[in-house]
Amino acid sequence: MARQPHRFTEDDFNALEGRASKTEQKKAVQRMAALGEQLAELSPKQIQNLPVEERLIDALLDAQTITSHEARRRQFQRVGKLLRNEDESVILSYLTPQQGAKKTAQLQRWVERIIKDGDPVINEFVKTYNAAERHTIRQHVLRIHRDMSKQVGETELAESKLKLFNYVQQVALISDN
Template sequence: MTEKYLEPDENGYYGPSKSQVKRDMHALQELGKQLIELSNEKLNKLNLSETLRVAIKDAQRITAREGKRRQLQYVGKLMRHEDADAIRHQLDIWENGSKEQAKAMHRIEALRDLLLRDDKALTQFFDEFPLADPQSFRTTVRSARKEAQQNATLPENKAPSRKHYRQLFQTIKTIVEQAEKA
């Protein structure tokens, strides 16, 4: 039986340094700490092994400082066998929202502002989204326009009303989501 020897890297090392291994371990422990702080609903959405899931549940129950620290180390050890990048990505989406969601919200906001300014945009909207109920949607747009006109004439110390403005956004969002599903 022949042994395989690893080829050294450009610095003459045969693997990651001891310091790098330790940094990686601490990063996994930190990720484990974030998982411990998650709700059960979010934990269930992650693709975690059953062993890690049980260790996280145990860590959530432990209140003693030293016991929690040891359990956190154990969770970090179990994290070595998980796809840490996928978990980090999902946590980032939950924390910051995905770029796609942000782009979709900006599109809806722009569409709302256009509908408030231009009657031709309303016709184009119905062409793009034929499933929308024209009568109720026109009523919503009309109410938002009227509210915007009233807000323009308000005294400086009075807060503007945003009820119909928000309602128009939610209506557009619902129509766009229905169109994407269809």
Template sequence: MTETYYQVDGSRERDDNISKTARKEEMTALQKLGQELTELSKDQLAQVPMSDKLRDAIKEYKRLTSHGACRRQMQYIGKIMRGEDEEPIRSKLDQFNGVNAEATAKLHRIERTRLQLIEKDEAVTRFFNEYPNADVQHIRALVRNARKEHEQAKPPKSFRELFQVIKEAIEGKSAAQQEMPPEEDESDES
């Protein structure tokens, strides 16, 4: 038995190979992709390659407040998604998710380093061994001041500044590693 289904532009197309269940799963996946698009900020949404029709439908969805209206609009977005090229959209969403996860991990690493520096003197020594270009006197003074601020329950001025200095040291090292040319193997010269 051949099945007929309608595309977004209203034309009919027959497909003998795709079952109704598989088609429904595909439509649900497109609707989920549309849901992810509705959760993006305006700036991120502007970067995603999509048709103006889809962009307008997403803006309309964000404007709605009624549960039923949102559900119907989401179904409409899923319908529009059938005519979109989903690969560039998926890759852009993956890029947004990857960048956010990477940035969050970096901030957590800086935070852990700051707490270790304040808690233990050995951590300060390890930090300077790992980041030899860091300003030793400035960081030691910030650590000392952050400890005093904590003991005296003062505002965490040095605590915050220490975060920025650690961030600069880590970024400076990673930038220096990217700029270094690859080392040549000395055994190839003979």
């Protein structure tokens, strides 16, 4: 007896909406590892003052003492994994003084232009910042536009915009080095 093919319903696709693909998850881990490398460049005193878990502080301090290339790579993968449990905004607030207020304002303008104009500006941003992923930015923008069309609460819309800004800020930090 032949097997009947499974028919996917609209509910099946709606359940998957908003979930990151495996590739996006891997790229997020790579971004977090790169942010970990930036955090490891801070002084030990600055690292001690980070408002994060003690395990992450220990991992960052250990990373400063490791000289073997492969061991450093593994250590930063571990740091990236630990960073996923932390608030991105707090981590970025410690790294943005390296960028300065002018750079932060410039990134905020990028976010506003990306939301307003879409693909042409996204392509320009991706050319400017080589660590940026077109697909990820588009997903953030689609989420923001969906929230605007559904007329969700102001806090939810601000949260979606903050996620895009955090991503843009991460990409700018990683691309500058």
